[in-house]
Amino acid sequence: MAEAARPRSIFDKIWDRHVVIARENGPSLLYIDRNIIHEGSFHAFNDLRTRGLKPRRPEQMFGVPDHYAPTHGRRPEDAPTEEIARMIRVFDDNMRWGEVPHFSLQDRRQGIVHIIGPEQGITLPGLTIVCSDSHTSTQGALGAIAFGIGQSESALVMATQTLWQVKPKTLRITVTGRRAPGVEAKDVILTIIRTIGAGGASGYAVEYAGPVIQGLSVEERLTVCNMSIEAGARSGMVAPDDTTLSYLHGRPYAPKDAAWDAAVAYWRTLPSDDGAPFDREIEIDGSAVAPTVTWGTSPEDALAISDRVPDPADIPDAQKRGTAERALAYMGLTPGTPLSEIAIDRVFIGSCTNGRIQDLRAAAAVLKGRKSAVPGMVVPGSGLVKEAAEAEGLDRIFKDAGLEWRDAGCSMCSAINGDVVGPQERCASTSNRNFVGRQGPGARTHLMSPAMAAAAAVTGRLTDVRRLVGG
């Protein structure tokens, strides 16, 4: 029958499989496999309590404290203020009250939600995964529909295991060619965002494809999908392939034995069919991607490190010109300055974008035997990443360079655990948002890859990493 033969994208396959109530127009009721929880979810728990409800299927939830986690010490009282400590205690209370499986701060497996999901095999291909955090898009790297939701939506999922969602349009971003040496996944996604804009994928579910994406490790795919939201897309995904399967096999929460075989058989059916329709297609020349940094206050304000700070006077649209002028004023930058002459005050290596072991290896490779010219911290994305890094001796490299080696958490990415960039301080950061005030009131953030952040640490200014390690 024509119906069965109709080619579909991976997004459509997973979506169709999860529709509980279909409506001709507008939102459908979508079944949710996993709801992941962090400290910020307290509003949703309060909502349930007020209604006299409890999580309907707590076994399909998973909780971990990360945003407020202190990074030197593993007890709530290690937090710099009582208010922050309270957030972690309230989280623990909510987990117990809701009987939600979780890792506590003391658990060696604790870490950033979007890092531990894949690391533990909680995130699996073919699933629908939500979390009240916009970077849930990260987890689509394993071939799942994963997206951020608000607190009201989270309460609805807890109460019903479903969500009313308007089906997004689909956008395939094909990255062609070959990545040049010294170019990391972060450079690829920053280039994509610069090309399509911070709202360029609003209303779309993105599938990343093409030889450059296929050639990425799962960890690098996680970096790419992580920043889908910075292009406006709620979800980004990469179809599962052998790389995905070998990453997942043997992970603690992944299916085992016969269940694994059955899962693999299903996952093999997921990749987009030849001729599957997409509402929009974009091609990016992966060979042309260079090490990239941001200069402004939106992730779309990204340029190759060899470039200069742009001049707003060149922008004809008055609204856009005003936005660029305000960004430069906030960032304290003068048009025309070579990006590689911008001096930094500190570095931050970590976050759900770049806090995995491969990221720490990339930073350590640059820092090995060198000193950091500025203060900074390295914050592993999970306790297990920390252990792995220490087993490889990466912690020594960071400490010998003069950087702080911390415990796992979100830390300076959103600066709500007390790890803050000071007013007007300039930070080379591997996180995902250079927003006004994101790393602290008045803080100036430049986004870049771990290797580029390490290079900036060594020279004290934004630097093309290829000059330090040879391209």
Added chain:
Amino acid sequence: MQPFISLTGIAAPIQGRNIDTDQILPARFLKADRARGYGQFFFHDARFEADGREKPDFVLNREPFRHATIVVADENFGCGSSREGAVYALHDFGVRAVIAPSFGDIFYNNCLKNGVVPVQLERAVVTGLLDRLRAEDRPEMTVDLENLRIGRPDGAQHAFALDPFWRECLLQGVDEIQLTLGSLDRIEAFERQYRADMNWLGEPPAAAR
């Protein structure tokens, strides 16, 4: 949720593209208890100096905009973090409708859940509105959800679109959890079939409980 039918009030123009939810509600206020209200945190760092003094230049500190019930903004308003607190802040400040050429998707959904109407209009129209609002002494507007129109005191009107399901929810102030619990039997039937088809999922692991 408070029903929304139609609203006429002061509309404040917010400058800049890609205004993210970190600006609408800085992250350090996310710990706050909603019962005490989030209005004071709305655009906090743009409104206040570090010592708490008002920044006189910021639009929401100027008359009549400090009484705004409508906000007009540029592209990609509310992008970034999923924090629903950004909508709590906007709502508790007194704003019940936001007009922009485009929105962050999660912010848009969060508006719908809090009785705030997101109005999407063409960029040229919004740019015109922003210019007029800055120039006028009575920057009033009407957002009419029933008729899906916005209007200005000079009689100019623009139609907008909103999904009929969400429009109905907003008009009636429907509680979505209540509404969905009404379909629990269908959810359970779905779930039984789904678990049978996807038996590799097994019972979800509870090892960490």
